Structure formats: structure tokens, C-alpha cells
Amino acid sequence: MCYNMPMKLGFSSYTHSILKALVSTLVPRHESFPPVDEDATRYVEKSMKHFPFYLRVSMIFGLYFLQFSPLFLGFYFRPFTKMTPEQKERYIATWAKSRFSLRRDMIRGIRALCMIGAYSNPDILSHIGFTIDEHIRSRA
Amino acid sequence: MMIFTGKEILEDRRENADVCVIGSGAGGAVAAAELSEGGLDVVILEEGGYYTSKDFNTNPSEMLHKLYRDGGASFILGTPGIAFSEGRCVGGSTVVNGGLCWRIPEKVLKRWNWEHGLKDITPSELNPFFEKVEKSINVAPQKPESIAKGDYMFKEAAESLGYKVVNQNRNQKNCVGLNQCILGCPKDRKQSTLITYIPRALEKGAKLFADCRAIKIKKSNGVFTVMAQVLDRETGKPCRKLTVTSKLVVLACGAIQTPVLLLGSRLGNSSGQVGRNFYCHPNVKAIGIFDKDIYYWKGAHQAFKVTEFFDAGLILATGGVHPAIIATSLPCFGRKHLEIMEQYNRMIVAGALIEDTTSGSIVRAPGGTPLMFYNIDKIGFERMRLGVALTSEIMFAAGARKVLLPFLYLNEISSPDEIKKIYNPSIRPKQTESLTVHALGTCRMGADPTLSVVNQWGESHDLKGLFIADASVIPTPIGVNPMLTIMALASRSSQHILDNKRTLSLL
Numbered sequence: 001m002c003y004n005m006p007m008k009l010g011f012s013s014y015t016h017s018i019l020k021a022l023v024s025t026l027v028p029r030h031e032s033f034p035p036v037d038e039d040a041t042r043y044v045e046k047s048m049k050h051f052p053f054y055l056r057v058s059m060i061f062g063l064y065f066l067q068f069s070p071l072f073l074g075f076y077f078r079p080f081t082k083m084t085p086e087q088k089e090r091y092i093a094t095w096a097k098s099r100f101s102l103r104r105d106m107i108r109g110i111r112a113l114c115m116i117g118a119y120s121n122p123d124i125l126s127h128i129g130f131t132i133d134e135h136i137r138s139r140a
Numbered sequence: 141m142m143i144f145t146g147k148e149i150l151e152d153r154r155e156n157a158d159v160c161v162i163g164s165g166a167g168g169a170v171a172a173a174e175l176s177e178g179g180l181d182v183v184i185l186e187e188g189g190y191y192t193s194k195d196f197n198t199n200p201s202e203m204l205h206k207l208y209r210d211g212g213a214s215f216i217l218g219t220p221g222i223a224f225s226e227g228r229c230v231g232g233s234t235v236v237n238g239g240l241c242w243r244i245p246e247k248v249l250k251r252w253n254w255e256h257g258l259k260d261i262t263p264s265e266l267n268p269f270f271e272k273v274e275k276s277i278n279v280a281p282q283k284p285e286s287i288a289k290g291d292y293m294f295k296e297a298a299e300s301l302g303y304k305v306v307n308q309n310r311n312q313k314n315c316v317g318l319n320q321c322i323l324g325c326p327k328d329r330k331q332s333t334l335i336t337y338i339p340r341a342l343e344k345g346a347k348l349f350a351d352c353r354a355i356k357i358k359k360s361n362g363v364f365t366v367m368a369q370v371l372d373r374e375t376g377k378p379c380r381k382l383t384v385t386s387k388l389v390v391l392a393c394g395a396i397q398t399p400v401l402l403l404g405s406r407l408g409n410s411s412g413q414v415g416r417n418f419y420c421h422p423n424v425k426a427i428g429i430f431d432k433d434i435y436y437w438k439g440a441h442q443a444f445k446v447t448e449f450f451d452a453g454l455i456l457a458t459g460g461v462h463p464a465i466i467a468t469s470l471p472c473f474g475r476k477h478l479e480i481m482e483q484y485n486r487m488i489v490a491g492a493l494i495e496d497t498t499s500g501s502i503v504r505a506p507g508g509t510p511l512m513f514y515n516i517d518k519i520g521f522e523r524m525r526l527g528v529a530l531t532s533e534i535m536f537a538a539g540a541r542k543v544l545l546p547f548l549y550l551n552e553i554s555s556p557d558e559i560k561k562i563y564n565p566s567i568r569p570k571q572t573e574s575l576t577v578h579a580l581g582t583c584r585m586g587a588d589p590t591l592s593v594v595n596q597w598g599e600s601h602d603l604k605g606l607f608i609a610d611a612s613v614i615p616t617p618i619g620v621n622p623m624l625t626i627m628a629l630a631s632r633s634s635q636h637i638l639d640n641k642r643t644l645s646l647l
Contacts, residue, residue, distance in 0.1 A: 028478030043201050047211040050376065052509040055215075089474060096473065097548065101570055104548070105221050108573075112223070112468035113213060119464035119481070120201035128484045130463050132198045132320075135438050139316040140327055 011045060011060075018063045019044060019110075021081045025088040026107075026114045033123035043117025044110060062106040066095070141342040143230075145190050146351030149370045152381040155347065157183040158646055159637075160366045160386040162354045162401070165232020166623050167610035167630040168392030169333030169341065170273065174634035175390075176344035180646060183347050183384050184338075185366065187393075188229035189373050190350035192334070196324035200464040203323040207236050214396075216512040216576070218500060222422055223468075223575040224512065226394060230350050231334030233394070234623060237577065238321050238442050238459075239310040239330045241279045242620035243270050243628075245450075256615045257587025258596050269628040269635075276340075277311035277331040279624070286317035287443040290436025290488040294458045295444040297538035303448035308457075310440075311336075311623075317439035322461055352382050355508065357389055357405040359603060362645065364389045387645055388605045388637065392630065395579035395612040396502055396510050402583065402593075403504040408600040413593050414583055418500040419617040420514055421578040424524045425459065425469065425491035427544040428535030433485045436460045449530065453495035453523050453619060456531055458488055469573060470544070471551055480544070488535065492527025493578075494520060495619035502582050512579075521569045529562045546573040578622055583608050584615035598633035605644060609633050 011019065023041045048056055070076040074091050076083055083091065095103045096111075118124060125132070158180040161172045168184065176182045191206055204212040209228035216222040227233035244266070252258040273279075298305050311331040320326055328335050342348060349368070356367045364386050369378035391398050399415040402408050441460035449456070463484050470477055500514030516524070532543045536556045544552050548571035550561055586592025589601035598613050600606040609630035611622050618625060641647045 026473040026477075028474060028481065030478060039201070046201075046205065047213060050205060050211045051213070052210070052505075053507055054505060054509065054511070055210075092473065096471070101219075101221070108221075109213070109215070111473055115467035115470075115477070116204065116464045117201055119462075119467045120199050125463065128463060128481050129433075130437070130484060132437070132462075136198070136318050136320070136326065139318055 011048070015060055015063050017081055018067045021088065022063070022066065022092070022110060023114050025085070025092050026111050027118045028124065030127060033121070033127050036118040036121045036124055039121045040114040040117035043120070044113045047113050059110070066106070141339070142347040143190055143342065144347070144349045146370050146373050146379070149349070149380055149382065153383070155183050155382065155384045157181045157347075157384060157386045159183070159388045159390060160185065160364065160384045161390045161392060162366065163232060163392035163394065163610060164230050164333065164338060164348065165227060165392065165394065165610070166234050166333060166626040168390065169231065169234070169337035170627045170630040171390045171392060171609045171634045172341040172346050173337040174631060175637060176341045176346040178634070178638040181345070182341060183386065184341065184349065185352045185354050185368050185382070185384065186230050186348065186350045187353040187371070188227070188232070188350065190230045190348075191324065193324065193326050193328045196320070196326045198320060198323065200323060200462050207324055214512075216420060216500070216514045218513050218515040219570045220516065220572045220574050222420065222514060224420070224579070225577050226396065226579065230338060230348065231332045233577070234332040235324055235334050236322050237623060238621075239312055240442060240621040241274065241309045241311055241624045244618050244625045245620065248616060248618045251616050256585065256592060258585060258615070260596055266628055266632070269631045270624065273624060273627040273631055277336050277627075278313045279309045279311050281307050281309055282312070282315060282440050282443045286315050286440050288317065288319070288436050288439030288441055288460055290434050290460060291439070291441060291443045291458050293434065293538045294488060294490060294534060297534045298446045298456070301534065301537055303446050305444050306447050308443055308445055315440055319437050319440060319460055322465070349382060353378070354393070354401060355404065357401065357407060357606070359407075359606070363387065364605065388607065390607045390609050392608070392610040394610050395582045396512060398608060398610055398612045399502045399582040400504045400508060400510045404508050408583070408593055408602045408606060410602050411590050411593060413591065415502040415504070416499070417581040417584050417615070418502055418512065418514060419496040419580040420500065420576045421496060421617060421619070422494045422516060422520070422524065422574045422576050423491050424494070424527050424546050424572065424574055425489060426528050426531040426535060426546065427466070428488045428490070428538065428540035429483050429542050429544065430486045430488070430539055431541055434488060435485050436488050446534070449526070450619065452526065453497065454527050454530070455493045455620065456490060456527065456534070458490045460489060469546070469575070471548065471573070488538065488540070490531045490535065492524070492531055493619070494523045494527060496520060496617040497523070499581065516569050521572070524572060524574070525562050525567070529559050532559050532562070547571055578611070580611045580614045580617060580622060583612040585613045586615055597636040598629065607633055607637065
């Protein structure tokens with residue numbers, strides 16, 4: 001039996017859908033490797049389980065803000081998940097370069113997690129020419 | 141060997157020992173081994189899991205969660221926000237660091253004497269401890285054939301500019317340059333405490349409890365009681381209790397967790413200095429992109445360091461790590477991000493370690509979570525600019541076509557003439573990307589109990605028998621990688637304990 005359990009706080013299916021839309025905008029794509037969205041989303045969610053409570057709360061709050069802020073900040077008149085891929089990209093670019101550090105830091109944080117998930121995928125690593133296992137075999 | 145992991149502890153458990161060592165990294169492992177070898181009965185508590193080289197692989201998404209706190213994604217709040225990583229596994233950060241071994245500079249020891257009254261901690265006092273530690277972890281220069289090509293290019297370029305470059309020593313044995321230091325050396329060439337001091341402690345009868353997080357320390361009737369939670373490795377949830385009673389406690393949880401544990405236990409803080417004086421050696425990086433393939437990740441990185449600007453608070457070196465780690469720091473996303481990463485084999489990543497000119501603090505949030513705060517000051521930011529400018533200069537001297545910078549509104553420059561843009565007054569600290577893997581100073585040593593937490597031996601001014609043997613006792617920034625200093629100070633504290641068994645009620 002577990003005791004003294006930390007407060008449960010994870011992604012609902014709605015926050016998951018916002019995260020998925022954000023991850024799809026952030027991760028790299030190319031015809032030479034299959035999409036890595038799933039790897040990246042899984043990694044963000046897995047990481048969140050390890051985060052302290054305040055970071056988990058901040059992340060969920062930030063995702064909701066991202067979802068609804070286009071209605072009043074971006075003049076897109078639709079929530080983030082309903083935007084076209086081009087609109088999402090333009091909107092995320094404004095966050096990434098924002099003068100408000102909280103918006104910038106949120107994108108920076110989630111982007112960092114996404115990229116770890118994405119660049120752990122062997123197909124994308126092979127695409128950029130990172131053949132670490134071969135290197136280890138040749139030196140060991 | 142007595143190693144117990146969380147899943148092997150099936151019910152609440154009590155242990156009794158002479159010494160309870162909390163943490164198994166650079167400080168804790170040294171203390172545990174030397175105290176065990178000195179005939180004391182030792183229990184080691186480690187919050188992280190027990191993994192060996194058989195468990196290490198090249199997949200960062202797996203290893204970061206196994207070996208690092210918060211999956212390697214901790215964050216220091218302030219201006220600029222600083223990404224922070226530290227190990228959380230048996231062996232602590234020594235399992236995941238670059239293995240760079242520097243003795244503490246003499247100028248820093250002078251400062252310790254003048255500012256903190258640590259007149260006995262002199263080079264001649266510390267040298268025997270450094271020698272002992274260096275022998276134990278096999279500190280040696282890197283074999284030339286193991287060094288990455290990018291490192292040689294960086295060195296030659298720095299020397300062509302007239303800058304002083306020195307070889308770096310590492311705690312390694314027959315390193316062949318697999319460049320997997322930060323994900324755990326898969327061939328046990330890096331001599332982390334996981335394969336050096338921890339086995340020594342276990343051989344002498346120490347008991348190691350992995351997946352056990354100390355949450356409170358109490359002292360009554362001359363006996364310490366350490367209460368710990370046994371964590372489920374899969375979920376991270378506490379599932380059972382472990383209680384250790386001991387005559388002595390050695391705290392070695394690192395400069396972030398040690399003050400949080402003390403604050404939570406309401407111990408050792410009559411000076412009000414616990415959690416203050418937080419130093420973190422902020423790093424800034426620059427990425428050189430070249431016209432030809434360099435494969436800078438094929439070989440050991442940081443084999444050389446530019447020490448020309450050490451007195452100005454800067455050390456420069458390359459850092460050839462996994463693309464997933466580099467990818468986290470690029471300021472773009474999507475296709476543009478991939479376009480940069482497609483040049484990964486043509487990159488050299490280098491950076492500057494900044495000696496702090498200000499300090500931050502660690503606060504214990506409700507629930508025991510540490511919050512780290514640090515705002516860089518004007519001098520520190522000028523050091524950051526200088527570090528980026530010098531690194532860029534060296535990159536261009538090495539033949540870089542362009543250099544990617546860590547500033548939000550100045551992402552790249554394409555020639556040495558553009559380096560002056562780094563000094564544009566519109567570039568502000570909050571627009572700078574910074575990271576660090578060093579945390580120091582939050583339970584500082586000193587002679588004056590009103591201004592420091594522990595004395596020169598690492599023993600609490602307030603509570604006899606409570607020792608601290610990690611980076612938190614280091615009272616000032618040291619400007620170099622701190623692992624060796626932490627280990628030497630832990631060894632010195634252990635020697636003091638063994639020399640004073642009677643007064644510490646250990647006989």
C-alpha cells in the first residue's frame with residue numbers, strides 16, 4: 001500500500017489534445033523519416049510525471065493559455081487546436097520570440113522536451129548522420 | 141554486497157548504524173567508503189535508482205529519466221532562466237558528468253581564508269586529500285587518439301589567437317572516446333563513484349539503500365533518526381518507510397537537496413544561511429557551423445580548456461554531446477530546426493563557464509520541493525557576453541562559416557566583424573539562453589557560526605555529529621568543475637571523523 005501519495009495531476013484528454021497540437025508544430029518533419037510526433041508527445045508526458053508539482057501546474061496552465069490566447073491575443077478568432085498548421089506555426093513563432101518571458105519560457109521548455117523525444121528516434125538520428133552505435137562498436 | 145533497491149524492500153524497515161550517509165555522489169560515496177574502511181558501520185541512502193553500465197544505452201529519452209533528477213529538465217528561476225541538470229542515481233552526478241578533474245585554484249582558497257576564516261584549508265593541507273582521491277578515481281590525461289577532431293580544431297584556433305590552452309585531466313581508465321559520459325559510460329571507462337568508492341564501501345560492509353528518499357532528520361538523546369521513503373521506481377511514489385538510527389549523519393545530497401532537507405527538518409539554521417549563497421557557474425554556448433564534416437562527437441570532448449581568461453572569471457571549452465541535447469538549445473522549431481540539425485556533423489559546440497559574481501537562493505516549497513532562484517548581475521552578464529564573443533572568435537579562427545549564438549534576438553553571426561553585435565546594448569540578460577550543471581554554496585563553511593552553516597570540517601555549528609559533505613559547503617564560486625574539490629573536502633571530513641571517534645561518541 002502506498003501512503004503519503006503526492007497530489008495526482010496529469011493530462012486530461014483535452015490538455016493532451018492541446019499538447020499534441022503544439023508538439024506537431026514544434027517537431028521536425030521530413031519525407032526521409034516517419035513522423036516523430038508520438039515519440040515527442042510521449043516524452044513530454046513521461047517527463048511531466050517526474051516534475052515537481054509547481055512545474056506540472058504551470059505546464060497545464062500554460063497549455064490552456066496557449067489554447068485560448070489566439071482568441072484575444074492573436075486575432076485568429078479560434079482556439080489553437082483549430083488553427084491551420086501554418087497559423088499554428090506563425091502563432092508559436094510569436095510566442096518563441098515574445099517579449100514576455102513566461103510565454104517564451106513555456107515554449108522553450110516544451111520545445112526542449114519535444115526535441116529530446118524527437119532526437120531519440122533512430123530514424124531522425126540516422127537522417128542527420130549521427131551513427132553513435134557504429135562509433136561505439138568501432139572503438140570499444 | 142548489500143545493495144537494496146526499492147522493489148526489494150517489501151515492508152517498513154528499521155536500520156541502525158554508526159553513520160548514516162545520505163547521498164551517494166561525489167561527497168557521499170567518498171565519505172561512505174572511507175568511514176567504512178575506518179571500521180565504522182555505515183548505511184547509505186540514495187534517492188535514485190541503482191543502475192550499472194549494463195543498463196546504460198545511447199537513448200537519451202530513456203537514460204535522462206533513469207539517471208537525472210526531473211529527467212534532466214530542472215530549471216533555475218530568475219533572469220535569465222537557467223536550465224539545470226543533476227544526477228539522481230547511485231553514484232550521483234559522477235555517473236553523468238564529463239569527468240573533468242580540477243583542483244581548487246589557490247586564489248579561491250585565499251578568498252576562503254580572508255572572507256570565511258578558513259585559514260587551515262590551504263593548498264598544502266588539501267593536497268594529500270586531492271592525491272588520495274585522484275589515485276582512487278584514476279585522474280589522468282586523455283589519450284590523444286581518443287580526443288575528437290573538433291577539440292583539436294578548437295585548441296589550434298585558440299592557440300593561433302595567442303590564448304593559453306591546457307590539457308584536461310579526467311577520471312578515466314583507457315577511455316577510447318565513446319562520448320557517452322552524460323548518459324553513463326557503457327564500458328565503465330569513466331571512474332565514477334558507482335564503480336570506485338561505492339564498491340569499496342560495500343566491500344567493508346556498508347549497506348546501500350537505493351530508491352530511498354530521506355525526508356526528515358531528528359536528533360534526540362544523542363541519536364539521529366533519519367526518516368526515508370522507499371520509492372516505487374516505476375511511478376516514483378513512496379510505498380514504504382525506512383528509518384535509520386545512527387550516531388552520526390553525513391548529508392551529501394548536493395547543493396539543492398541538502399538545504400531543503402535541513403529546512404524541512406528545522407535543523408542547523410541558526411545562522412539563517414541555509415539555502416542562501418547559491419552559486420551555479422552559469423554557462424553560455426556558441427555553435428560553430430563549418431563547411432566540411434567534423435564529426436566532433438566521435439571522440440572525447442572537453443579534452444582542452446582555454447584558461448587565458450580564468451582571472452576574468454571565464455573558462456572556454458568544447459562540449460560534444462548527443463544531438464538530442466544540442467537540439468534542446470536551438471532557438472527555432474520545425475523545419476528550420478531540422479535544417480540546422482542536418483548540419484550536426486559540421487558543428488562544433490563550445491561554451492564558457494562563468495565564475496559567479498552574485499548569488500541566488502534555494503527555497504523549500506510546500507511538499508519539500510526545492511525552488512531555485514538566481515538573477516545574474518551586470519558583471520556576470522558582461523562575462524557572459526565576453527564568453528560568447530571569445531568563443532565565436534575562436535570558432536571563426538577555426539574556419540567556421542557562421543556561429544549560432546544564445547541570444548533571443550541575435551541568433552547568428554557570419555564573420556568576425558559581426559562579433560561586435562554581441563555588445564549591442566539592446567541584448568539583455570533575460571534574452572540569453574544559459575545552462576548549468578554546477579550548484580554550490582547553500583550550506584557554506586566558515587569560522588563564524590553567525591555567517592555560516594558548517595565549520596571547516598563540514599560539521600554543523602548547531603548540531604554536533606551532523607556533517608555535510610557535498611558542494612553545498614563550498615563557500616564561494618570556484619570557477620572550475622567542482623567534483624574533485626567536493627571529493628577532497630569529503631575525504632578531509634571523513635579523516636576528521638575517524639581521528640575524533642571518541643569525541644564523536646563512535647567508540
